[in-house]
Amino acid sequence: MEKRTRDIFFEIHKGLPREGPGRNDYTRRAFEILPKLDKPRILDIGCGPGGPTMELARLSGGSVIGLDNHQSYLDVLEEKIRKAGLSERIKAVNGSMFTMDFPEESFDIIWAEGSIYIIGFKRGLKDWRKFIKPQGFLVVHEMTWLKSDPPNEIADYWKRMYPGITTIPKNLEIIPRCSYDVLGHFPLPEDAWWEEYYHPLEERINQLRAKYKENPETLRTLNSEQEEIDLYRKYSAWYGSVFYVMQKL
Numbered sequence: 247m248e249k250r251t252r253d254i255f256f257e258i259h260k261g262l263p264r265e266g267p268g269r270n271d272y273t274r275r276a277f278e279i280l281p282k283l284d285k286p287r288i289l290d291i292g293c294g295p296g297g298p299t300m301e302l303a304r305l306s307g308g309s310v311i312g313l314d315n316h317q318s319y320l321d322v323l324e325e326k327i328r329k330a331g332l333s334e335r336i337k338a339v340n341g342s343m344f345t346m347d348f349p350e351e352s353f354d355i356i357w358a359e360g361s362i363y364i365i366g367f368k369r370g371l372k373d374w375r376k377f378i379k380p381q382g383f384l385v386v387h388e389m390t391w392l393k394s395d396p397p398n399e400i401a402d403y404w405k406r407m408y409p410g411i412t413t414i415p416k417n418l419e420i421i422p423r424c425s426y427d428v429l430g431h432f433p434l435p436e437d438a439w440w441e442e443y444y445h446p447l448e449e450r451i452n453q454l455r456a457k458y459k460e461n462p463e464t465l466r467t468l469n470s471e472q473e474e475i476d477l478y479r480k481y482s483a484w485y486g487s488v489f490y491v492m493q494k495l
């Protein structure tokens with residue numbers, strides 16, 4: 247992404263409750279598919295401002311590292327950790343999911359809400375596996391076709407934006423080939439897209455439209471963010487982000 251586009255992207259996204267679809271209840275629902283673990287060590291990859299990171303610390307009673315490569319999101323997470331008095335158990339780490347150098351087999355659970363697409367579903371499953379303890383867990387939610395024959399407009403959009411998007415049955419085939427079992431899967435319901443993500447994002451886009459009304463380049467970026475929201479409004483029956491709860495074999 248070019249610098250000016252990046253700057254406006256972060257101005258649009260700064261301070262939003264989440265950086266992707268999700269809600270604490272669904273983080274909890276996925277967590278409850280796992281067997282009971284005693285104070286697990288968890289890595290939350292692409293944690294953004296840390297919605298899931300904080301919830302995982304509360305749910306597990308264990309320790310959580312939130313990893314992201316964008317410092318202003320980590321600053322928000324650090325503030326949440328400080329306010330909750332959880333600095334003994336939660337750390338915000340600036341690093342890339344492509345170059346992680348944690349000791350092998352050091353996490354009971356790797357968690358990634360809406361971020362594995364950055365490295366790709368299959369590559370993430372393969373590359374991250376070594377950091378998970380034997381019989382440990384990988385939990386992600388990933389953009390997925392909910393029906394196999396999407397209309398051209400939305401199929402073309404996602405082919406351009408994320409060529410790796412595929413169906414639930416295809417992802418369920420990939421998982422055992424990468425040496426994991428599937429313990430469960432479920433799509434995030436539509437409220438997980440609207441309440442803490444698209445509604446606040448849309449409000450921000452409208453505020454910035456007024457501020458940048460004389461700036462065509464910025465307006466183009468705002469329009470492309472709005473396009474994603476409009477397409478979800480129109481085609482939400484066809485795609486969504488699906489939680490896959492996996493155990494390392």
Ligand SMILES: C[S@@+](CC[C@H](N)C(=O)[O-])C[C@H]1O[C@@H](n2cnc3c(N)ncnc32)[C@H](O)[C@@H]1O
Nearest residue numbers: 264265266292293294314315316342343359360
């Ligand atoms: C769709 S957001 C999901 C954020 C968060 N999990 C949530 O549910 O709110 C993807 C996140 O991945 C982060 N990211 C992008 N590239 C990354 C990389 N190479 N390594 C680590 N994080 C990255 C972004 O900064 C962003 O916070």
